[in-house]
Amino acid sequence: MKTQVAIIGAGPSGLLLGQLLYQNGIDNVILERKSADYVLSRIRAGVLEHTTVQGLEKAGAAERMHREGLVHEGVELVFDHKHIRVDFEKEVGKHVVVYGQTEVTRDLMDARAASGGLTVYEAEDVALHEIDTDAPYVTYLKDGTRHRLDCDFIAGCDGFHGVSRQSIPEGVLKTYERVYPFGWLGLLSDTPPVSEELIYAKHPNGFALCSQRSTTRSRYYLQVPLSDKVEDWPDGRFWDELKNRLPPETAAKLVTGPSLEKSIAPLRSFVSEPMRYQSLFLAGDAAHIVPPTGAKGLNLAAGDVQCLADALCDYYRNGSSAGIDGYSERCMKRVWAAERFSWYMTKLLHTFPDADDFERKMQEAEFNQLELTENAVKTLAENYVGLPY
Template sequence: MRTQVVIIGSGPAGLLLGQLLTNAGIDNVILERVSQDYVLGRIRAGVLEEGMAGLLDEAGAGERMRREGLPHDGFDLTFSGKHHRIDLHGLTGKHVIVYGQTEVTRDLMDRRAAAGGISIYEVADVHPHDFDGERPYVTYSKDGVEHRLDCDFIAGCDGYHGPSRKAVEGKGLETFERVYPFGWLGIVADVPPVSHELIYSNHPRGFALCSMRSATRSRYYVQCALDDRVEAWSDDRFWDEIRSRLPAETAEAMTTGPSIEKSIAPLRSFVAEPLRFGRLFLVGDAGHIVPPTGAKGLNLAASDVRYLFDALQEYYAEQSAAGIDGYSARALARVWKAERFSWWMTNTLHRFPDMGAFGQRIQEAELEYLTGSRAASTSLAENYVGLPY
């Protein structure tokens, strides 16, 4: 079997790239390790930059997002018991859209099915081959039968643990990493959000975030120890803890209820360089990870897709390799700016075990300056809504 582009991974990045390629008449096949239902069962972030929303429109998968998504013109920072609103739209002229990653994935899957795109689920032993030459191919097994898929290019949209990044280890790959000394305990509950906009809270007990997936489904987080266990957190304990980290009027207004999902996620920053190895490209989490503070992970994957799609379209339409040659540098320039922002947000809003009294005073001064200076608030807003592609 032969195609022009093999995409490894059927998350939002792989599906978005596949649909843009399909719309442009470029043949592609998506390979996915798990089932379609498993992919749709993942509950992930849901704050979309305008750039990503535009890409979904371009792919023909943005209609439901525009109808059901929640445009947000700002968000709240709380510290010292007070609210401080960051007016995203007033400072930048832009907003973000709250729309769950599961819904993005579902919309892209539906669009791919309608367009007749080929996605092969529940494959095993996926291996990219000969991507440093002119004739790359991917081998995989399905239902115990070995298959070979010849192609022009391979897009690794398969995450940190996928075969794409592993295939380039020892081939000049350099990695950069920062592991944070805490995690996020998060729950999803079918209760109305405590606010119509997100709330980021800095508190002596630790960070908290009030978010949502819809007008009737809330997503809440609290900073926790890395060795904490989900089993130690009853719903009642969680609700008591997050309310203790919010201003009194917000805590009193919060509607509580049984959680439908609860998990603990460690926080880390990670970048792999370069993102191109011959005819294999790393996209999204295969090449970089950000802490969830600032909601950049999904959006960074989308910007990688933008750059790679443009490069592949140029290659097939104009027989030019300029975009392909420039993909890694172009993508990494934006990746590192988003890594900086996510690192800064994490350091500004969390309590670190070793920060001490001096560090705490510096953090408080940073927050006071941030909310008291229009220039500082504009810098935050500009990064939050997303830097241009």
């Protein structure tokens, strides 16, 4: 089998890239190790930046998002019960849309099915070959039979543990990493959100986030030690601690209920560069990870694949390699900006177990800066709604 672009991974970034290429007449095949149902079962956040919304529009997969997504014009930050509301529309004239990543993935799957694009699910033992040449190919097992997919380029959209980054020879990539000494315990419930906007709260016991998936489904998070397990947190304990970390007036409005899903996710900052090696391009979590505090993971991936789609369109339409040659450098500026913002939000709002009195005072001073200067609020708003890709 032959295609122009082989895409490894059928998460939202791989599917979005596939649709953007399809809309521009560029043939592509997506290979996914898991089943479609498994991909849709992964629970992820869904705060969509302006440029991500534009990408979904270009891909022909934004109709349901515009109908069901929740427009958020600001967020609330709480630091030891001191409040600041960051008004995005006032500060930068933009907003974000809350729409679950699972729903984004479903919409992109539906758009691909309608376009007739090929996605091979449950493709096992995927291997990349000859990626340092102009004739790369991918092999995989499907139903016990070995297949070969020849292509011009390979897009690695297969996440942190995927085969794409691992296929690059040793010594090519430089990696940067920061592992945080805590995780996020998330709970999903069919309860109305405690607030129309997201609430980020700093408390001596740790961070808390009040988020949502719809007007009837909520997603809440608590900072917990990495040693904790989900079994340590029955629903009653979770709700009691969430109320404890929220301001009393907010806690009084909290509607509790049985959890639909609970999980603990570690927090990490990770960057691997460059994002291109010869005929292989990395995108999304294959190249970088951000702590979820800044809501940048999905949005960074969407920015990457929009960059890559632009570059490949220029190559196939105009015969220009300028876009693909500059892909990594272009993406990295935005990646590091998002890493900085996510690191800033994490440092600002979490309780660090080894922090001394000076560090705690610096943390408080950082929050107070948002009250003292309009420029600090504007910068936070500008980064939260997203920088251009």
